Every structure is written in structure tokens, then in C-alpha cells.
Amino acid sequence: MPIWHLKLAKLQLQYDVAMKKSKDGKPHKLGKDDYYERLAPLQLELNDLARWLLLTGKRLMVVIEGRDTAGKGGVIAAIADTLNPRQCRTVALSKPSDREQTQWYFQRYVPHLPAAGEIVLFDRSWYNRAGVERVMGFCTEEQTKDFLKQAPAFEKMLVDDGILLFKYWLTVDQAQQEERFAERLADPLKRWKLSPIDLKAREKYAEYGQARDVMLEATHSRVAPWTLVDFNDQRVGRLTMIRHLLDQIPDRKVKETLIEFPPLGHAPLREHFGTSLEPVKASD
Secondary structure (H helix, E strand, O other): OOHHHHHHHHHHHHHHHHOEEOOOOOEEOOOHHHHHHHHHHHHHHHHHHHHHHHHHOOEEEEEEEEOOOOOHHHHHHHHHOOOOOOOEEEEOOOOOOOOHHHOOOOHHHHHHOOOOOOEEEEEOOHHHOOOHHHHOOOOOHHHHHHHHHHHHHHHHHHHHOOEEEEEEEEEOOHHHHHHHHHHHHHOOOOHHHOOHHHHHHHOOHHHHHHHHHHHHHHHOOOOOOEEEEEOOOHHHHHHHHHHHHHHOOOOOOOOOOOOOOOOOOOOOOOOOOOOOOOOOOOOO
16 A cells, blocks of 8 residues: 555544534535634644744744645644744746746756745646646657656655655545635635636546546655645645644744833834825724
């Protein structure tokens, strides 16, 4: 059995434990209140991790991949929500420009690698080549083979240089994917997430799965392993992935230096403006 299947089985067990079963055997999705209650202590630990990175100068990079609607943006938001945006940033590149298409495939990702103390979250990554580009015919089979050969070497260079690299694939069944596509179509605040590519990709669910398996076989390594996380319930998936990420860096606790705030020494002042400009009035 491939190693990532074993990892998936372990995370699936955590998922099953977290889910409550109803009388008909179907799982209840984790409620919003329960989710935020469980997320809060994880976010405190993420802040511990951020302080540790600043103190040690370590660099953290998390690659988050998965099908459309899997929940990549949601878990990135959960990780970054309470962190300093100057320290933690998200990289979500659009399709390569004409100039970038003439470069070494990995070249456009290099400027976004983390510096000392930084956290970089990749919302999709160079693995586009093994997934959407391959399935949708945006690259040749020869280009895909070259990528699958080069990716492990590229990642080994990153790890050898000291970058803490973690790669996650978020899994989602097609029934859930269809439900989320429909939700995006119905919600005017989410329609921007839909694209013509999404419509074409719906017909290639199986092909994406086959391409994913080839990618995992070629790029799962001791140096840069893949971890699969079940995101059929996105809230449980976020909690599971964040817990797993934190557990990979166990010695991250550092003492927090609290800033002392002495008494102000006078009555608080009000804002006064020495110009004709005034704040806009609140709307009704």
C-alpha cells in the first residue's frame, strides 16, 4: 500500500471520530459553533508557531492542492486569520503570462519562497502542471513527464536549504463538489469562484483522479511527502489539517514577551481636525 494511503487512513480515522453519526448512519456536518470552539485553541498554537519562526529564523512553506471546491481557500483563511499578514502570506498565481511560458516551469514560483521567519501558503502551486494543465490539455505529455521528474529534485533543494515544506491534498467526492458548485452559482458573493474551466472540469472528475494518482506516485518522497485530508466536511477538514501541520513541528513553544502598558497619565483625548475635513457620517 502506498505511503500516502496509510496517511489518508490515519486522517480518515480522525475525521470519523470528529463526525457524529445520526440514527440513519449518515454523518452530521460539524456545526459552526463547535467548529469555532475547536478552531480557537489551534489558532493560539499557530501564533506560537509564528513566534517560533521569528525567533529561530526558520522558513515555513505549505503547498495546498486539491480539486475545485475542495476548500483550499477556506483552510488558508483559517490558518492566516489571526496571524500577522506581514509574516504570513498567500500565493495564488494566475495562469502563466506569455513571458513566463518561455521560462523554466518552476521559475515564477521562486520569488515567492519564504524568507527568515515567514510563512507562505500556496493556494495551488507548481502542481498545476500535473493536474489541470495535463487533464485540460494545456501542456504536452512530454512536459508533464519532465515536470514529474524535476519536481522531487526542486523540492529536495528547498528542503536541503532549510525550508520546512509540507504538501497537502484535500480530497472531496463528486457529490460534494456538485453541491458546492451549485452553491457558488446561487450565491452572488461566490460566483467569482466559477469559471468556464470549472464547467469543463466537471466532465473529467475521473481523469483528474487518475492524474492525481500519477502525480502522487512520482512526487511523494521522504524529503517532501504528501498528506491527504478528507474535506467532504470542510470544517472538520480544516481542523484536521491544521492539527496535523502543528504536530509536524512539536518543539515550537517559545515564551511570549508581553508588552507592559503603563497608565496614560492624563484623560484620553478626542480627535480634533485642524482642517475643513471631517469624518463621513454613518449611514442609517
